[in-house]
Amino acid sequence: MKRTRIAPFFAMAALIGFVSSCKEPVNNAVEAKKAEEVKYKMTTEVAPGVMVPDKIESSIGTLNLNYGYPEDETVEKIYDNLDRSRALQAYLLGFPIVNQAGMRATLNEFGPSNYTDVIWEDLVDSKTVELTANDNTIYSFIWLDTHKGPLVVEIPPMVLGLIDDFWYKWVADVGITGPDKGKGGKYLILPPGYDGKIPDGYFVVRPSTYGTWMPFRSFLVDGSTKPGVESVKKHLKIYHLNEQENPPEMKFANASGVPKTFVPPGDYAFWELLNQVIQEEPSEGSDPTTLGLFASIGIEKGKPFAPDARMKEILTDAANIGAVTARTIAYKIRDKNAYYFPNSIWRLPFFGGYKFEVSPGVSNLDGAVFFYYLATGVTPAMTEKMVGKGSQYPWACMDKDGNRLQGGKNYKLHIPPNVPVKDFWSVIVYDNQTRSMVQTDQQFPSISSQNKDVKVNADGSVDVYFGPEPPAGFENNWVQTIPGKGWFMIFRLYGPLEAWFDGSWRPGEIELVN
Numbered sequence: 001m002k003r004t005r006i007a008p009f010f011a012m013a014a015l016i017g018f019v020s021s022c023k024e025p026v027n028n029a030v031e032a033k034k035a036e037e038v039k040y041k042m043t044t045e046v047a048p049g050v051m052v053p054d055k056i057e058s059s060i061g062t063l064n065l066n067y068g069y070p071e072d073e074t075v076e077k078i079y080d081n082l083d084r085s086r087a088l089q090a091y092l093l094g095f096p097i098v099n100q101a102g103m104r105a106t107l108n109e110f111g112p113s114n115y116t117d118v119i120w121e122d123l124v125d126s127k128t129v130e131l132t133a134n135d136n137t138i139y140s141f142i143w144l145d146t147h148k149g150p151l152v153v154e155i156p157p158m159v160l161g162l163i164d165d166f167w168y169k170w171v172a173d174v175g176i177t178g179p180d181k182g183k184g185g186k187y188l189i190l191p192p193g194y195d196g197k198i199p200d201g202y203f204v205v206r207p208s209t210y211g212t213w214m215p216f217r218s219f220l221v222d223g224s225t226k227p228g229v230e231s232v233k234k235h236l237k238i239y240h241l242n243e244q245e246n247p248p249e250m251k252f253a254n255a256s257g258v259p260k261t262f263v264p265p266g267d268y269a270f271w272e273l274l275n276q277v278i279q280e281e282p283s284e285g286s287d288p289t290t291l292g293l294f295a296s297i298g299i300e301k302g303k304p305f306a307p308d309a310r311m312k313e314i315l316t317d318a319a320n321i322g323a324v325t326a327r328t329i330a331y332k333i334r335d336k337n338a339y340y341f342p343n344s345i346w347r348l349p350f351f352g353g354y355k356f357e358v359s360p361g362v363s364n365l366d367g368a369v370f371f372y373y374l375a376t377g378v379t380p381a382m383t384e385k386m387v388g389k390g391s392q393y394p395w396a397c398m399d400k401d402g403n404r405l406q407g408g409k410n411y412k413l414h415i416p417p418n419v420p421v422k423d424f425w426s427v428i429v430y431d432n433q434t435r436s437m438v439q440t441d442q443q444f445p446s447i448s449s450q451n452k453d454v455k456v457n458a459d460g461s462v463d464v465y466f467g468p469e470p471p472a473g474f475e476n477n478w479v480q481t482i483p484g485k486g487w488f489m490i491f492r493l494y495g496p497l498e499a500w501f502d503g504s505w506r507p508g509e510i511e512l513v514n
Contacts, residue, residue, distance in 0.1 A: 083314050086296045091322030092365070093290050094274045096168030096372045099131075101273040102264025103213055103376070104143045109260070110253035113145040113211075114238050121229045122256035125444055126437040130262040131376045132490060133437065135444045136426045137217035138228045141255075141262075142238070144212045146191040149240050152202070152247075153214065156235035157184035160390070161216020162379040166209035166281050170354055170378045175216055177381040177390050179203045184235055192282050199241075208285030211277075215377055219423075223450060263434060266323040268316045271297075275305040326373040329366050331397050331404070331432070331488075338370075340394055345402070345509055346491075349375065349393040350383040374435050385501050388422045392496045397432070397488035400509035407438075408483030410467035414508035415491075417460030422495030424449045427464050429479045432486035440480040447477060467513070 056063040060081045064071040110118045118141045124133040159175035176182040188202035218228035239247035298307050340346040352364030381390035419425045426448035431438045438445045447464045453476040465471050470478035499505040
């Protein structure tokens with residue numbers, strides 16, 4: 001049979017067709033795989049920020065993970081950071097409690113709780129290391145404890161005082177700004193959760209803690225402390241309700257001129273005092289978040305406080321950082337609402353009110369830290385507008401140019417005439433380290449309108465001077481400071497009048513002389 005020339009063509013076409021038929025399932029498999037990959041990609045897409053990379057450079061170093069699972073060295077690093085963060089916050093939140101614990105410990109050195117009035121019969125002087133105390137009024141400090149039942153406190157007339165619980169929350173005022181209106185009266189202090197019968201004839205006080213601090217002030221009469229002291233000793237009585245038929249005798253311990261420290265420790269001992277209070281007091285007076293923070297570092301009611309070596313190192317470090325943090329917030333506050341006047345160095349003693357809130361139910365954390373680190377005694381009388389009653393406490397730690405006040409330099413404060421006070425005003429200087437009166441050759445580092453030797457200018461204004469040496473002719477208007485030691489001062493107004501509250505009167509700024 002004769003072959004044609006087109007046969008090779010058909011043979012080649014057949015071969016190509018065979019090869020093509022062999023390649024088709026391969027191509028189908030590739031396409032199927034690609035489709036599956038697209039499908040998987042579509043099902044695993046997530047919003048940004050949900051997943052984390054396997055390596056993160058952070059402020060605490062490199063953090064390594066394996067598809068979201070932290071590596072061992074990262075776990076250790078994270079828990080160290082978490083414990084340090086919680087310890088610092090626990091320190092700042094715990095300071096009010098430790099402040100009270102330190103107060104109680106020192107008061108008990110003078111005598112037992114309830115029955116001891118630590119009274120400064122000759123006023124507080126610089127030997128008393130106490131947060132921003134004054135030397136213008138007669139202090140009485142009393143620690144109350146209701147573990148054994150309700151207490152009756154008979155308050156003397158014409159005193160100005162308060163009751164704060166162990167968490168350092170305000171409970172009640174006593175005296176002039178309290179329900180007795182300065183006439184004196186009987187207060188019944190009840191233990192937490194008390195549900196017994198309450199007799200008539202008492203101003204009833206219900207603290208959330210068993211331990212409470214009751215400071216009050218009585219006043220000088222014609223420059224003398226004697227009438228105020230005698231009135232306190234005559235009228236003050238404290239006894240349990242079941243002791244009213246035979247009340248125990250009060251002990252009056254004169255603390256004037258006695259070197260004592262009422263400022264709590266800021267080092268590791270801080271934690272031991274905090275634990276002591278947490279063990280003693282019911283949890284209901286605090287809040288779950290704060291108590292949870294304490295528990296996270298090993299301080300929990302009903303459990304021993306026994307940190308290991310690692311945790312002790314963390315707590316010691318947190319106390320050091322916390323102390324510096326508190327000082328930074330106190331002296332270099334960044335909240336503009338902390339000042340009385342625009343472009344002024346005069347600071348508020350409270351901002352956020354006596355509850356330290358930025359809005360109802362929202363804590364002002366910096367406001368609380370600042371106050372509790374520098375001061376004692378929380379009461380609405382210090383922050384609310386009470387014309388002719390209570391007191392106001394503008395203070396300053398810088399000169400008018402915003403520089404810190406230095407003990408080796410000379411400064412001047414001009415106090416305009418007609419200071420709006422019903423009672424009197426005073427200027428007292430405090431040490432930046434101890435937050436207590438500066439210790440110098442002067443027993444009382446202060447100037448007051450009660451001092452008849454203060455030189456008054458022709459227009460009724462007064463110039464107050466600060467520095468190592470007094471300016472000639474103004475020795476009675478001078479408060480001594482020490483080179484190398486920083487200071488701040490409080491300008492107190494007792495019985496502040498309307499011109500203070502409406503801002504029509506204001507003190508001058510502290511000016512650097514040389």
